[in-house]
Amino acid sequence: MVKEIEKVMPVVHLATVVPISKTVGANRIVPAIAIPHPLGDPTVNLKAEKQLRKDLIEKGLAALETSIDEQTVF
Amino acid sequence: MSIRVVHYLNQFFAQKGGEEAAHLGIEYVENPIGPGVQLAKMLEGKIDLVGTITCGDSWFNENQEVACEGIRELLIQTKPDLVITGPAxxxxxxxxxxxxxxxVxxxxxxxxxxxxxPENPGHAVFNPYLYAVExxxxxxxxxKALPDMVKTVEHFLENDQTMGLPExxxxxxRRVRVNFFAEENGAKRAVDMLLNRLEGKPFTPEFDMPVYDRVPPQPAVEDLSKATIALITSGGVIPAGNPDRIESSSASKFGIYSIEGLDRLEAGDWETVHGGYDPVVCNKDPNRVAPVDALRELEKEGRIGKLHDEYFATVGTGTPVSNAEGFGKEIAMHLQKAGITAAIMTST
Structure with a gap:
């Protein structure tokens, strides 16, 4: 899926299982938190969790702003 | 004892002519022709090449049903133990x-x-029926092709007229599964393979891993504050009730849902149908998989220009690569039409 999208525009893959993301050919990869909640963490309070989520997306946005020549894990 | 072999050739290798003879129908002659002469010579004493069926390529493909019926009748009459076709x-x-x-x-x-x-469409389409030498x-x-085919025929003869494994x-x-009794059980074979791998020794996997190609990276986004960003997930977060009936595993489709004006995905309104992970944490707050709340805040803060009104979701677990590729293509088309700058995809 991610590869077909990369053919037409930059896409960042926020994925928990980085080896799978690599295998399927994502070029910009940001490791996520856990399989059932890649962008959340139920063990912290909601405010901290939201910040965590924003930080991860910020990391993804920074990846989109970065020029790369090959598959890169940010 | 030699076995009866019937050979199939097109008009060109049957020495009837090139494209101008491609419309010729089926013929049968009781002797080897062209490459068949060579095959009969190389396999002398092992096979008896009793006859050759020839047909024009265009005629065969334009009259496939009639052609197959003709071939069937000829094979019933000539009773070969083995058919050789081509090489094509x-x-x-x-x-x-x-x-x-x-x-047939x-x-x-x-x-x-x-x-x-390997790229001949005849191989791709008919490979369950065909033992094709590369x-x-x-x-x-x-x-080179004829000696390779001869080796395969010899293997067939030496192996009680069975083909055995491809190698x-x-x-x-041929991409078909054949049952057989292995000497050791799967657990032992897997551990042996692992030990060989750890020791750097050669090992043969029992399952072919798919080969993935690569796509060159797109250039960076220059100004995100003017960009429209689309959100995609393979984590299965969809509107409650699953209006598109997306499967929990091996998805055959993806959904497009409006998130226009939503500050977040509310629990109860949205849920995951992904069958591969415990849904409890996600269903309590679906933004943990599809982070609409955080993206909306970043939109309000001006970090990104806009979060695209349409959100794309499917279930990634067990989904065949070919399906996923199809979803990707369609989603890419939607995104392009909508003038999206870049996409964020989340996976569980």
């Missing part, structure tokens, strides 16, 4: 004809050995 190299119509012949033969319980270039892409490789029989894998 990368000739598409010829490969398709060879494949059709193999399917298979239905009569007769094995077919052929020779094809050849080069043109007749220039005949000199033993020297043919291209």
């Amino acid at each position: 190299f990368n000739a598409g119509r010829y490969g398709m004809a060879c494949g059709n012949v193999a399917q 033969a298979e239905n009569l319980g007769i094995t077919t050995i052929s020779g094809m270039y 050849t080069g892409n043109s007749a220039a490789s005949m000199r 033993e029989g020297g043919y291209m894998p």
Whole structure:
């Protein structure tokens, strides 16, 4: 899926299982938190969790702003 | 004792002519022709090449049903123990004809050995019926193709007229599963493989891993504050009730849902149907998988220009690569039409 999208525009893959993301050919990869909640963490309070989520997306946005020549894990 | 073999050739290799003879119908002659003469010589005493079926490539493909019926009748009359077709190299119509012949033969319980270039459509379409030896892409490789096919025929003869595994029989894998009793159970074989791998020794996987190609990276986004960003997930977060009935595993579709004006995905309104992980944490707050709340805040803060009104979701677990590729293509088309700058995809 991610590869077909990369053919037409930059896409960042926020994925928990980085080896799978690599295998399927994502070029910009940001490791996520856990399989059932890649962008959340139920063990912290909601405010901290939201910040965590924003930080991860910020990391993804920074990846989109970065020029790369090959598959890169940010 | 030698076995009865019938050979199939197109008009060109049957020496009837080139494209101008491609409309010729089926003929049967009781002797080897062209490459068949060579095959009969190389397998002298082992096979009795009793006859050759020839047909024009265009005629065969334009009259497939009649052609197959004709082949069937000829095979019933000539009663071969083995059919050899081609080699067809990368000739598409010829490969398709060879494949059709193999399917007819298979239905009569007769094995077919052929020779094809791996990309010949006849191999892709008919490969369950066909034991095709890999050849080069043109007749220039005949000199190598025939000895390779001879080896496969010899293997068939020495192996009680069965083909065995692809690497033993020297043919291209047919993508069919064949049951057999292994000497050791799966756990032992897997551990042995792992130990060999850890020790750097050679090992043979029992399952072919798919080959993935790569796409060159797109250039960076220059100004995100003017960009429209689309959100995609394979984590299965969809509107409650699953309006599109997306499957929990091996998804055959994806959904497009409006998130226009939503500050977040509310629990109860949205849920995951992904069958591969515990949904409790996600269902309590679906933004943990599809982070609409955080993206909306970043939009309000001006970090990104806009979060796209349409959100795309499917279930990633067990989904065949070919399906996922199709979803990706369609989503990419939507995004392009909508003038999206870049996408964020989340996966569980």
